[in-house]
Amino acid sequence: MKKPLALLAALAMLALPMSAQAHRAWLAPTSTVLSGTDAWVGFDAGMSNGVFIPDHAAMNLAGLVITAPDGSAAAPENMMRGRYRSTFDLHLTQPGTWKIANVSSGLTATWMENGEQKRWRGQAAEFPGTVPAGATDVVATRVSNRIETFVTLGEPTDGVFTNPGDGLVLIPVTHPNDLAAGEAATFKLSIDGLPASGVEVTIARGGSRYRDNPEEMTVTTGADGSFNVTWPEPGMYWLNATVRSPARGETVAANAQYVAVMEVLS
């Protein structure tokens, strides 16, 4: 039997690498469009209410995966975890589009044991045998989080936009490093390799401290998982979507979150 409250508690614990439900996770680059033979970009990663405002918690970057334009893995440099943000640098040594992603996935479970609520989190493979005999109200949820951003040296390329077919993923139609204020852009959301339709996407622009209206936008994906956004102003934007799937038969419930940070230029 499922208990909605227990489920919510479990989701809250694992919604993000650092379990900061209600806080927004962001991985923000210092530049996104670069020229020259090589370039450096810095990244700040944190969780807070105001996007890109480091005032709550640094992000755990254990799942950091950097993909170079040619598909090879690249390593961050100067990694530092501060009080409110984790930060690192990336040396762009080849032209094209780079993907910087912090990816985590696992399983969370709650159950009642002798009148007490127990909580477990770990990898799905470790789960069998974890729940003791006699436990009741077992709720297991598969959790996946993908927090991404993209930067481009020279001409944009598409090589890093492969769909891992696992979790919630954004597949660009408009290149994320080719965005300008006043123009429209199209992206597709995919869940476990299939179009993610009817999913609400929240779009927030940074700099909310310097204006009174948060100016957030919400759009919903169509049948093919695509959504459109017309950028009202230049700035650094945060895009977020969550897909919660209830348990069905042998399939446990799932909670997949996706975040992208994109820069819109004037």
Added chain:
Amino acid sequence: MRKLSLALTVAASAVAAPALAADLTVSVEIPRLTVAAYHRPYVAVWIERPDATTAVRTLAVWYETSNVEEGKDWLKDMRTWWRRGGRALTLPADGVSSATKAPGRHVVTVPGARLRDLPAGDYVMVVEAARELGGREAVRVPFRWGAANTARAAGSTELGAVSVAVTR
């Protein structure tokens, strides 16, 4: 959108000359600015189709060519040009790239032979300037390729008068 003071005059008295001898001249004025830290702007000059979002041809890029290590790092600050086609170019390029220019009037002359494959029609000449510790401005001048004509517009911050002449 900024209003352009545009005067398009199609010269009726085209001098009889071989058809392929049409030349294109772009005059760009870099204004003298009285600021504490003046750096010569990076400037790009390119041709667009009126309805297009890509550069048909980049005619000139003035940047810090002497700085082999870092001169190209700021090409992307000419944001419009970079997006419309600059990022697809390999620089330096003969006849296109050269050093930054001092304030004053500069003329880019493109021999007709270099534009032999440009179909006749309406185009827009775009000049974009981006200055270190300064601003960015793009001036657009509609012109016609295929007949002698002149056109002009002017910037208000980083660029002065820009004129285009197609001569035959």
